[in-house]
Amino acid sequence: MYTTKISEWELIPSSFDMKYELFDGKLEESYNFCLDWMSEHSKSFFFASRFLPDDQRRSVAALYAFCRLTDDIVDEAPIGTSKAELNQSLDELKTIIDKLAHGYTSSNPILQAFGDTVKRHNIPMHYMHELIEGIRMDLNVTEYTTDEELDLYMFRVASTVGLMMTHIFLDNPAPETLERAADLGKAMQLTNILRDIKEDFERGRIYLPEETRKHYSVDEGDLRGEITTDKLQKLIEFEIIRAKNFYARADLGIKDLPPTAAYTIKVASQVYGEILNEIKRMDYQVLRKRAVVSKLRKIILATKVRLEFLRKI
Numbered sequence: 531m532y533t534t535k536i537s538e539w540e541l542i543p544s545s546f547d548m549k550y551e552l553f554d555g556k557l558e559e560s561y562n563f564c565l566d567w568m569s570e571h572s573k574s575f576f577f578a579s580r581f582l583p584d585d586q587r588r589s590v591a592a593l594y595a596f597c598r599l600t601d602d603i604v605d606e607a608p609i610g611t612s613k614a615e616l617n618q619s620l621d622e623l624k625t626i627i628d629k630l631a632h633g634y635t636s637s638n639p640i641l642q643a644f645g646d647t648v649k650r651h652n653i654p655m656h657y658m659h660e661l662i663e664g665i666r667m668d669l670n671v672t673e674y675t676t677d678e679e680l681d682l683y684m685f686r687v688a689s690t691v692g693l694m695m696t697h698i699f700l701d702n703p704a705p706e707t708l709e710r711a712a713d714l715g716k717a718m719q720l721t722n723i724l725r726d727i728k729e730d731f732e733r734g735r736i737y738l739p740e741e742t743r744k745h746y747s748v749d750e751g752d753l754r755g756e757i758t759t760d761k762l763q764k765l766i767e768f769e770i771i772r773a774k775n776f777y778a779r780a781d782l783g784i785k786d787l788p789p790t791a792a793y794t795i796k797v798a799s800q801v802y803g804e805i806l807n808e809i810k811r812m813d814y815q816v817l818r819k820r821a822v823v824s825k826l827r828k829i830i831l832a833t834k835v836r837l838e839f840l841r842k843i
Contacts, residue, residue, distance in 0.1 A: 557646060560639035561588040564595035567640070571598055577828055578798035582790055589651065589698045592643035597691055599640050600662060604669045616669055620662050627658050653697045661690045673736040680739050681716065689715035699791040710783020714795070717776035718802050724769055725805055727753060728817045738765065756817055763814045770806050777803050793839055800831045 568591045569576045575594055579587045603619050630636065630645030647653070664686025674680045689712035696703045696711045703711075723730070723737040730737060731753045743749070746765040758766070777799060784792050784799075801823055808821040 557642060560643040560646075561592060563639040564588070564591040564643050567591070567595045567598065575798060577825075577832070578794050578801060581794045581797065581832075586698055586791065588643070589647040590695060592640070592647040593691065593694055593698070595640045596644040597661065600665050601668075601687075604665055613669060617666065620666050620669075624659060624662055627662075628655065631655055647698070651697045652701075653694050657690045657694050660686045664688075664690070668735070672734055673740060674738075675740045677739050677742065680737060683737075684716045684719040685712060688719035689713075691715055695795075696787075699787050704786065707783045707786040710780050710786075713776045713783075714780035714799060717773050717780055717799070720769060720773040720776065721802055721805050724766055724773070724809060725816060725821050727766075729820075738769070742768070753817075758814045758817055762817075766809065766814050766816070770809065773806060774803070789839070793835060796835045796839075797832045800835055801828050804828075804831060 565576075565588065568579070572594060575590075579590050582590065600623065603623065604616055607616055626636070626641065627648075630641060631648055635645055636642045648658075664683060667683050667686065671683070674683065692711035692713075692715035693708055696708055700707070727738070731750075736743075736750075736753065738748070742765060746761050746768070748759075748761050748765050752759045752762045780799060781796075784796050787795060804823045804827060805821050808823060809816060812819065812821060
């Protein structure tokens with residue numbers, strides 16, 4: 531984990547010139563640091579990103595690393611760190627982001643690369659602010675009552691990432707394209723939630739909405755056990771359908787992307803969506819083991835998507 535002590539993230543005034551050599555000197559090292567981080571922490575995204583042009587791939591890696599770093603401010607905070615201190619850190623990060631967008635760079639390699647990415651692709655600042663507020667929800671909210679509350683959380687922590695990626699791929703994305711990107715973020719986040727029910731519960735978080743749990747008569751005892759009960763299985767089946775609906779809507783926007791980006795996002799969507807199929811294959815026993823898509827399966831899915839794209843050319 532890279533240091534999340536914000537006081538160590540020195541900000542340095544600089545002039546940003548679009549003619550500046552993109553991967554010159556220390557900036558290139560910062561982007562490579564982000565690529566290494568993505569490789570280590572997200573095999574699926576790193577795998578899918580291999581098909582992008584180098585400049586877009588590096589920008590996606592910088593975005594991923596920034597999101598991971600932001601998340602770690604809360605999830606990897608030293609024991610004993612108070613909520614007040616963590617909220618202050620998130621506020622400070624907002625200030626840092628605003629400065630990065632207005633001509634500052636940073637001694638932190640992730641922030642240096644991400645700041646460069648934000649400026650190059652004119653990524654709107656409010657996406658980053660929403661992302662931080664989503665991380666703040668993880669700090670202050672331990673469970674959700676309704677689907678609407680959960681959808682807001684998923685929009686903030688995941689849809690915003692899809693929106694920022696769309697700006698990396700397109701100069702002026704259409705509103706409909708952005709809406710479909712937001713759907714893909716929700717699809718992937720809901721997939722994470724279903725995969726990580728046990729891990730999240732052990733950390734004191736329940737993302738499955740209370741209303742839905744009551745409908746299926748699922749209580750904390752069902753989440754605490756080692757075996758998926760029939761009640762919990764029915765709830766998971768319902769949420770899998772909801773996630774697949776998000777994936778289906780997201781698929782409609784992929785055609786609006788440039789070919790390499792469309793292929794990359796389609797592969798990422800297929801690989802991530804396969805986690806839901808893996809949950810089914812393991813008889814919904816998400817409390818016993820983690821649903822993982824094998825490297826061979828990822829290659830098969832990527833090959834199928836490639837053949838699909840070739841048939842359309």
